[in-house]
Amino acid sequence: MSNAAKRLLSTVTIKPTPSKAHHHSPIPSSSFPKGYALTGVHAGVKKISGVPDLGIILSTSSRPTSAAACFTRNAFKAAPVVVSEQVLAANNGRARAIVLNSGCANAVTGKQGMEDAWAMVKATDALLTNPSVADNNDTLVMSTGVIGQNLPISKILTAINSQTPKTLLNDFDAWERTAKAFMTTDTFPKLRAHTFTINGVEYRMAGIDKGAGMIHPNMGPPRASTGQLHATLLGCIVTDAPVSPGSLQNALTYAVDRSFNSISVDGDMSTNDTIIVLANGAASETAAEIDEATDPEAYEAFKVELTAFAIDLAKLVVRDGEGATKFVTVTVKNAATYEDAHKIASQVSTSNLVKTALYGEDANWGRVLAATGSVSLTRDLDPTTVSVTFIPSDGSAPLPVLVNGEPEKVDETRAKEILVQEDFEVEVDLGALGKEEARYWTCDFSYEYVRINGDYRS
Amino acid sequence: MSNAAKRLLSTVTIKPTPSKAHHHSPIPSSSFPKGYALTGVHAGVKKISGVPDLGIILSTSSRPTSAAACFTRNAFKAAPVVVSEQVLAANNGRARAIVLNSGCANAVTGKQGMEDAWAMVKATDALLTNPSVADNNDTLVMSTGVIGQNLPISKILTAINSQTPKTLLNDFDAWERTAKAFMTTDTFPKLRAHTFTINGVEYRMAGIDKGAGMIHPNMGPPRASTGQLHATLLGCIVTDAPVSPGSLQNALTYAVDRSFNSISVDGDMSTNDTIIVLANGAASETAAEIDEATDPEAYEAFKVELTAFAIDLAKLVVRDGEGATKFVTVTVKNAATYEDAHKIASQVSTSNLVKTALYGEDANWGRVLAATGSVSLTRDLDPTTVSVTFIPSDGSAPLPVLVNGEPEKVDETRAKEILVQEDFEVEVDLGALGKEEARYWTCDFSYEYVRINGDYRS
Incomplete structure (x- = not known):
């Protein structure tokens, strides 16, 4: 059938989006970091009764809690982003609570939006057992959902004010309800926990995120200058390790570049993207604070743990991308700089x-190559040294499709065996430009994406 | 219905892509520029018998013919791009013929690809009535179609060699067959002619282009350094005005930035994008050559004509974008620089x-705003001065949806009246950043696009 003829057809059968439900399963309550109390409840932002749309996470540690965050570089930062930046700056990297809602992004909402975000902060502050002496605000706030509408703030405040030490818990059920409060078009709650050891002390971290659409984050530390291009991604990671505020921010900035800033669903950057990390030291009364200057090795170990954990959380977002039927890793090898490798991986992932x-x-591979060649690099590509390989996730042999700029005679049956899998990798090897490597995670582009976004006012 | 439920549906009914056939209609043969002889024939690159896949355009003027071109900035330039750049450089901006094929892009075809492109040049050279004295090559070459396959070069050469002065003509039928030889997934041949007057002399220009997919060109003059990101777009414009080679290139570079480099179908840049212009002076034996230095006013007038004509041709490509049901003009006003305005217009157009x-x-408007805010500018946006307006093409009242950063209460019935139209404009007014303006042309993103590209090996 000619392409012109295909364009005249009037119906298509959509390949069913595979269920993603198996990516969420119970986690033993003992795996969650100590010193936190949380909940997810239905405040009434979302219309469906009983669906969680408000989450609260409090640190109850007796040690100081460090906080760090990366925020969207979009010029139209939503009110919660602006407020969280201000809280973090005023407190020199300390905060003890996170409050978030789904269903309404509180973005492009003017003065009322700012007042509402501050009201959420202050209501949550009041839940903390030891309010700050200097009347600082101790809560960071996040919102996701429809743009340009005001929050139903009285419903939200009523829900926050009704929380008590009995409703704020640290078991799997509380974590799962909180994770559900993050969800918009997500099809499963995204929750992970991880245990690690530094200097002989065992710590835990737990994380929640959400994504689905408008996902191509480019986040920087607070008050960063506007960066380049690029979705709502919300996430938080909390740990019971003690980490100094500056080191926590540096580790997060590094981790976000290699995780949340290395994923794409649709190439669109949101006004609300936020990743928050809290470190409350509750695992040990005596363990020394992890700090880059005083114990570089401990810092490095923490940074590695945080980065790996952030990557796991970021991958869940791609896995559940709107309409996604594939989970694809794009690896770019042998670039002159990490930034060059990252730019190519991003371009291929968003094509x-x-x-x-x-x-x-x-x-x-022709489309992979065209995307690769469209990026401006610090050192020009040599087309005769570029190779493209499809790597299956089942451990079977990789399939080279382009070797040193020359197309291979591709075994289409073998190619199909790899490409029918849900997971596989596309590797672009630049040859001799350098030794740097970057990895990106992306999904496919389906009829479902068009349907979801063709009539959803976000 | 919830979004989660929508994701589980298994069929969709596609809104039929409107017919674009009315964008092509007969042009009086007297409208075409003098001194050209051309044809479009079936050489056998495409499988369907009789469909034109090879085009030849010769200048038969007794005056020297100037040539200029803009080529893709992709690092993986196809063989015809490399060869045309070399011809143009060796001849100091002179060339008298264009040969092109569709069905095979001759891209990523190594040494054989270069030999084939040169063979097309030399065979076409031989059709010229006065071969160059110094044995220079006088032909520029273009190819479009599948990547990574070699041309059926003997079929192509047989078709070129069989042309005679009797088969190469300058009437509507010859122009139409040539325009058809450009087509790949295009649904109609793209052909326009225009008459203009400079210094009292009447000139003509005619142009052909093609597009459909992998359309987000970023073309520069020959041997430009690789630029930023971004489609196969092929086009040629020929005129019977006399223009000096340097001025022709400068006018084309300016025109391409404001036309072909300001359109997007899918945000993907091709390895083959090429726009060629020829100016053979055949309209008048005596009119002075148009040159920037010797007659700036005449040059300026020519540049304006060329730019307006290039915009008309570029719009046809968007109009026929793969799966497109809408033709949307994105205008960004009051930016600090043209580049800032162009970057935002591009980002909105490719979101x-x-x-x-x-x-x-x-x-x-929330998505328009998120795209606007994701661009890095020379001067930071002030969200409180940004307005977004939907402007209908029927001359009825514009619909402001965001005014100085505040969402309007949108009359959804009125919004629908505008958005059901095939043509409309989205205007982003940045307020007080400056006075610069840029315009971009884009189409919508439909199920059809996914269907066309989900199984077409390009």
């Missing part, structure tokens, strides 16, 4: 032609 | 969320 080919299960 | 909202006929 609509690459993403529709992934949906079509087509080993279309 | 998948904006494009799916256009398909869904949803006045989703």
Whole structure:
């Protein structure tokens, strides 16, 4: 059938989006970091009764809690982003609570939006057992959902004010309800926990995030200058390790670049993207604070743990991308700089032609190459040293499709075996430009994406 | 219905892509520039018998013919791009013929690809009535179609060699067959002619282009350093005005930035994008050559004509974008620099969320704003001075949806009246940053696009 003829058809059968439910399962309550109390409840932002739309996470540690965050670089920062930046700056990297809602982004809401975000902060502050002496605000706030509408703030405040030490818990059920309060078009709650050891002390971290659409984050530390381009992604990671505020921010900035800033669902950057990390030291009364200057090795170990954990959380967002049927890792090797490798990986991961080919299960290396070549690099590509390989996730042999700039005669049956899998990797090897490598995670581009976004006012 | 429920549906009914056939109609043969001889024939690159896949345009003027071109900035330049750059450089901006094929892009084809492109040049050279004295090559070459496959070069050469002065003509039929030879997934041949007057002399220009997918060109003059990111777009414009080679290149570079480099179908940049212009002076034996230095006013007038004509041709590509049901003009006003305005217009025009909202006929200013804010500018945006307006193409009243950063209460009935139209404009007014303005042309993002690209090996 000619392409012109195909364009005249009037219905298509959509390949069913595979269920993602198995990516969420119970976690033993003992795996969660000590010294936190949380909940997810239905405040009434979302219309469906009983669905959690408000989450609260409090640190109850007797040690000081450090806080760090990366926020969207979008010029139209939503009110909660602006307020959280101000709280963090005023407190020199200390905060003890997170409050968030889904269903309404509180973005492009003017003065009322700012007042509402501050009201959420102050109501949550009041739940803390030891309010700050200097009347500082101790809460960071996040919102996600529809843009340009005001929050139903009285409903939200009523829900916050009704929380008590009996309703704020640290078991799997509380974590799961909180994770559900993050969800918008997500199909499963995104919750992970991890245990690690530094200097002989065992620590835990737990994380929640959400994504689905408008996902191509480019986040920087607080008050960063506006960066380049690029979704709502919300996430938080909390740990019971003691980490100094400055070191916590540095570790988070590094981790976010290699995790949340290395994923794409649709290439669109949101006004609300926020990742918050809290470190409350509750695991041990005596363990020394982890700090880059005083114990670089401990810091490095923490940074590695945080980065790996952030990558796990970031991958969940891609896995549940709107309409996604594939989970694809794009690896760019042997670039002159990390930034060059990252730019190419981003370009390949956001190419609509690459993403529709992934949906079509087509080993279309020509589109991968066109995307690779469209990026401006610090050192010019040599087309004769570029190779592209499709790598299956089942451990079977990789399939080279382009070797040193020359197309291979591709075994289409073998290509299909790899591309029908839900997970696989596309590797772009630049050859001899350098030794740097970057990894990006993306999904395919399907009819579902068009349907979801063709009539959802976000 | 919840979004989660929508994701489980298994069929969709596609809104039929409107017919674009009315964008092509007969042009009087007297409107075409003098001194050209051309044809479009079936050489056998495409499988369907009789469909034109090879085009030849010769200048038969007795005056020297100037040539200029803008080529893709992709690092993986196809063989015809490399060869055309070399011809143009060796001849100091002179060339008298264009040869092109569709069906095979001759891209990523190594040494054989270069030999084939040169063979097309030399065979076409031989059709010229006065071969160059110094044995220079006088032909520029273009190819479009599948990447990574070699041309059926013997079929192509046979078709070129069989042309005679009797088969190469300058009437509407010859122009139409040539325009058809450019087509890949295009649904109609793209051909325009225009008459203009400079210094009392009447000149003509005619142009052909093609597009459909992998359309987000970023073309520069020959041997430009690789630029930023971004489609196959092929086009040629020929005129019977006399223009000096340097001035022709300068006028084309300016025109391409404001036309072909200001359109997007899918945000993907091709390895083959090429726009060629020829100026053969055949309109008048005596009119002075148009040159920037010797007659700036005449040059300026020519540049304006060329730019307006290039915009008309570029718009046809968007109009026929793969799966497009809408033709949308994105205007960004009051930016500090033209580049800032162009970057925002490009970002809005390539946002998948904006494009799916256009398909869904949803006045989703939030997505327009998120895209606007994601661009890094020379001067930071002030969110409180940004306005977004939907402007209908029928001359009825514009619909402001965001005024100075505050959402308007949108009359959804009125919004629908505008958005159901095939043509409309989205205007982003930055307020007080400056006085610069840029315009971009884009289409919506539909199920059709996914279908066309989910199984077409390009």
